[in-house]
Amino acid sequence: MGPGLFCDHCSGFVLLRLRNIPLPALAVAAVVLMGTALALIFFYAPIDADQGLSQKIFYIHVPIALTAYACFAWGAWKAFLHLWKRPPGADLESYVAIHQGVIFGALTLLTGSIWARISWGHWWAWSSNQLVTFLILFLFYSAYFMLRYSVEPGPARANMCAVYALFGVVLIPVSWLSIRIANDYIHPTVFTTNGPQMSGSMFLAFCVSWAALLTLAGTMYRVELAGKRLDSRLRELRELLA
Amino acid sequence: MSASEKYVAAAYLVVFVAVLAWIAIIAAKLARLERDASELTELARRRAEHADEREKVSV
Numbered sequence: 001m002g003p004g005l006f007c008d009h010c011s012g013f014v015l016l017r018l019r020n021i022p023l024p025a026l027a028v029a030a031v032v033l034m035g036t037a038l039a040l041i042f043f044y045a046p047i048d049a050d051q052g053l054s055q056k057i058f059y060i061h062v063p064i065a066l067t068a069y070a071c072f073a074w075g076a077w078k079a080f081l082h083l084w085k086r087p088p089g090a091d092l093e094s095y096v097a098i099h100q101g102v103i104f105g106a107l108t109l110l111t112g113s114i115w116a117r118i119s120w121g122h123w124w125a126w127s128s129n130q131l132v133t134f135l136i137l138f139l140f141y142s143a144y145f146m147l148r149y150s151v152e153p154g155p156a157r158a159n160m161c162a163v164y165a166l167f168g169v170v171l172i173p174v175s176w177l178s179i180r181i182a183n184d185y186i187h188p189t190v191f192t193t194n195g196p197q198m199s200g201s202m203f204l205a206f207c208v209s210w211a212a213l214l215t216l217a218g219t220m221y222r223v224e225l226a227g228k229r230l231d232s233r234l235r236e237l238r239e240l241l242a
Numbered sequence: 243m244s245a246s247e248k249y250v251a252a253a254y255l256v257v258f259v260a261v262l263a264w265i266a267i268i269a270a271k272l273a274r275l276e277r278d279a280s281e282l283t284e285l286a287r288r289r290a291e292h293a294d295e296r297e298k299v300s301v
Contacts, residue, residue: 053246054249056250060253060254064257103264107257107260110253111256114253117249118249216261223268227272227275238282241285241286241289
């Protein structure tokens with residue numbers, strides 16, 4: 001196994017260490033994957049026989065939702081590490097991941113509403129468990145920022161935010177499984193126990209789109225984290241020079 | 243343009259605009275950090291000059 005394939009804090013899991021990939025390479029990969037995904041979505045994947053052209057929203061809406069889940073899970077993992085091993089910077093990493101999750105969560109709700117309008121005839125359906133549980137997840141993590149900015153910075157705030165982030169992660173499987181558990185007939189279920197319910201070319205376009213959005217989220221995470229770290233170092237320097 | 247085309251374009255446009263807005267916010271933040279860094283460099287330079295002057299006086 002090559003260096004960098006095992007995470008420092010989670011030996012046993014094969015995780016590619018994001019920080020080992022140079023940021024410009026990650027940004028270029030995001031742009032290339034985005035272009036490839038758009039080409040596959042509009043020129044390669046066939047038009048759905050049932051929904052027609054509006055089904056193309058699926059290729060952006062579902063990967064964005066899955067990326068939001070991944071960001072929240074990453075934020076919760078960093079929060080867990082903060083409480084467990086106390087590595088420096090885990091609290092900031094958890095905060096930035098949750099911030100990315102909220103951005104992608106808002107985009108999930110927006111693209112989902114647009115898709116709902118053309119498919120179901122209305123922007124929102126309170127009867128859909130998938131929609132409501134995702135909204136709860138989104139609002140829960142939006143409230144994370146209220147907690148964070150209402151407490152003075154320090155170890156107490158970091159601990160409180162970490163516990164809050166960990167509680168929220170429970171909502172991810174609830175949101176994911178809600179349509180399967182409650183027989184939600186409104187929101188379509190594409191991934192079943194029999195595999196993805198779509199053709200090979202559609203699945204390829206979906207996978208490339210998801211890879212593109214994950215890479216974009218990774219790039220945004222790294223850029224925002226670098227900005228936050230620089231800000232904190234400059235503040236420290238200002239205090240030293242004062 | 244059909245209704246489906248309009249909604250598909252709107253969904254993709256929302257994502258594109260969100261990414262652009264994020265870039266604009268990060269660019270503004272970067273400009274602020276650059277200003278802060280120049281201010282601190284200037285402060286450190288003045289401190290160093292002041293320390294040199296005090297050294298000369300004491301000699």
